[in-house]
Amino acid sequence: xxxxxxxxxxxxxxxxxxxxxxxxxxxxxxxxxxxxxxxxxxxxxxxxxxxxxxxxxxxxxxxxxxxxxxxxxxxxxxxxxxxxxxxxxxxxxxxxxxxxxxxxxxxxxxxxxxxxxxxxxxxxxxxxxxxxxxxxxxxx
Amino acid sequence: xxxxxxxxxxxxxxxxxxxxxxxxxxxxxxxxxxxxxxxxxxxxxxxxxxxxxxxxxxxxxxxxxxxxxxxxxxxxxxxxxxxxxxxxxxxxxxxxxxxxxxxxxxxxxxxxxxxxxxxxxxxxxxxxxxxxxxxxxxxxxxxxxxxxxxxxxxxxxxxxxxxxxxxxxxxxxxxxxxxxxxxxxxxxxxxxxxxxxxxxxxxxxxxxxxxxxxxxxxxxxxxxxxxxxxxxxxxxxxxxxxxxxxxxxxxxxxxxxxxxxxxxxxxxxxxxxxxxxxxxxxxxxxxxxxxxxxxxxxxxxxxxxxxxxx
Numbered sequence: 001x002x003x004x005x006x007x008x009x010x011x012x013x014x015x016x017x018x019x020x021x022x023x024x025x026x027x028x029x030x031x032x033x034x035x036x037x038x039x040x041x042x043x044x045x046x047x048x049x050x051x052x053x054x055x056x057x058x059x060x061x062x063x064x065x066x067x068x069x070x071x072x073x074x075x076x077x078x079x080x081x082x083x084x085x086x087x088x089x090x091x092x093x094x095x096x097x098x099x100x101x102x103x104x105x106x107x108x109x110x111x112x113x114x115x116x117x118x119x120x121x122x123x124x125x126x127x128x129x130x131x132x133x134x135x136x137x138x139x140x
Numbered sequence: 141x142x143x144x145x146x147x148x149x150x151x152x153x154x155x156x157x158x159x160x161x162x163x164x165x166x167x168x169x170x171x172x173x174x175x176x177x178x179x180x181x182x183x184x185x186x187x188x189x190x191x192x193x194x195x196x197x198x199x200x201x202x203x204x205x206x207x208x209x210x211x212x213x214x215x216x217x218x219x220x221x222x223x224x225x226x227x228x229x230x231x232x233x234x235x236x237x238x239x240x241x242x243x244x245x246x247x248x249x250x251x252x253x254x255x256x257x258x259x260x261x262x263x264x265x266x267x268x269x270x271x272x273x274x275x276x277x278x279x280x281x282x283x284x285x286x287x288x289x290x291x292x293x294x295x296x297x298x299x300x301x302x303x304x305x306x307x308x309x310x311x312x313x314x315x316x317x318x319x320x321x322x323x324x325x326x327x328x329x330x331x332x333x334x335x336x337x338x339x340x341x342x343x344x345x346x347x348x349x350x351x352x353x354x355x356x357x358x359x360x361x362x363x364x365x366x367x368x369x370x371x372x373x374x375x376x377x378x379x380x381x382x383x384x385x386x387x388x389x390x391x392x393x394x395x396x397x398x399x400x401x402x403x404x405x406x407x408x409x410x411x412x413x414x415x416x417x418x419x420x421x422x423x424x425x426x427x428x429x430x431x432x433x434x435x436x437x438x439x440x441x442x443x444x445x446x447x448x449x450x
Binding site (some may be wrong): 004005008010011013035038040041044047048049051052054076078079080 | 168174178179180181182183186189190192193195196197198199200348349350353354355356357358359386
């Protein structure tokens with residue numbers, strides 16, 4: 001396992017990027033960062049700027065306007081960065097697939113490393129996704 | 141020639157030592173914070189992992205920002221805190237007046253102002269309105285706390301009739317009323333100098349999305365974080381040297397001096413962490429009124445008491 005992957009997986013800065021969310025997934029993301037689940041013991045910390053981010057959490061159905069902007073945000077994140085799509089809306093569009101302003105799943109705009117379905121997914125499911133992602137990164 | 145090589149080696153050793161102790165103090169801060177919030181907290185090496193991780197990330201320079209200034213601003217802060225800690229280490233280990241120079245206190249205070257200036261330069265060169273807000277708040281904060289800090293440092297100078305650090309350490313000011321008030325004022329100014337809650341509005345993570353550091357990534361951000369960690373070590377040690385007698389110098393046996401020095405350092409760090417965890421963040425105008433109001437009045441009272449001999 002290279003030094004870069006070691007360092008990256010032991011200190012993950014999480015940036016939350018919401019695109020037209022109903023906020024249920026946001027509330028569950030907030031729950032996962034509270035003292036009950038205590039993600040700081042794994043080195044996971046929430047940051048305010050995308051330039052400080054190692055993990056971008058996408059939540060919400062990215063309609064035509066916000067999908068264009070999420071590309072800009074992804075390009076602003078310093079590489080290496082991983083992207084996790086949280087909730088059924090970010091994965092496939094969910095109930096908004098037939099909507100007038102929804103074009104394509106956000107995975108067609110930026111590369112996504114982990115999909116986490118659920119409406120909303122439980123914090124335990126989020127932790128499980130992060131654990132599997134870390135194992136996948138360390139296996140490369 | 142060999143003298144210069146020796147000095148550079150000393151500076152590198154001091155920088156490594158201060159960085160390691162500073163990062164361990166960072167961990168103590170995060171662990172105590174976690175314990176107060178009834179959770180477990182990060183592992184011991186977490187601050188080291190954070191710095192290592194930032195070294196492998198890409199450096200993004202905002203479009204239109206001057207590259208040279210953007211990349212060298214963090215180094216100004218690192219240089220300031222390294223030189224200040226070099227002077228402090230030398231004064232602590234060797235307080236003999238023959239080996240120091242008059243005014244080393246002034247040099248240390250001047251150097252300790254450089255990290256804040258580096259943050260301000262970096263913020264204004266980032267071409268980001270949130271960064272310039274963070275930079276302007278850091279400027280206002282700096283103007284607020286420097287005044288009472290200088291007044292508080294005047295108290296041991298008046299008591300010892302000298303501006304040499306070794307002379308200040310020989311007669312600790314904290315055993316007199318003026319020294320106690322001056323130390324309390326200096327602790328509040330230290331809280332602001334380290335941009336810790338309640339005075340961390342320049343770096344408001346949730347309000348300003350990172351504030352002054354918003355556009356920094358990769359190794360330059362690692363240098364900023366390392367500077368903060370080193371300041372977390374250097375500021376309490378500066379307070380101990382000026383107010384609390386350092387590590388006792390030549391008057392007490394070495395083991396007792398080091399033991400009590402470590403205990404004083406831990407006490408100051410615990411006070412800083414406790415204030416950080418029990419106070420809300422204040423607005424910048426509230427911080428300015430606080431430092432130019434009650435804190436300066438207290439510092440002036442301490443100076444008056446020192447002039448009267450108490």
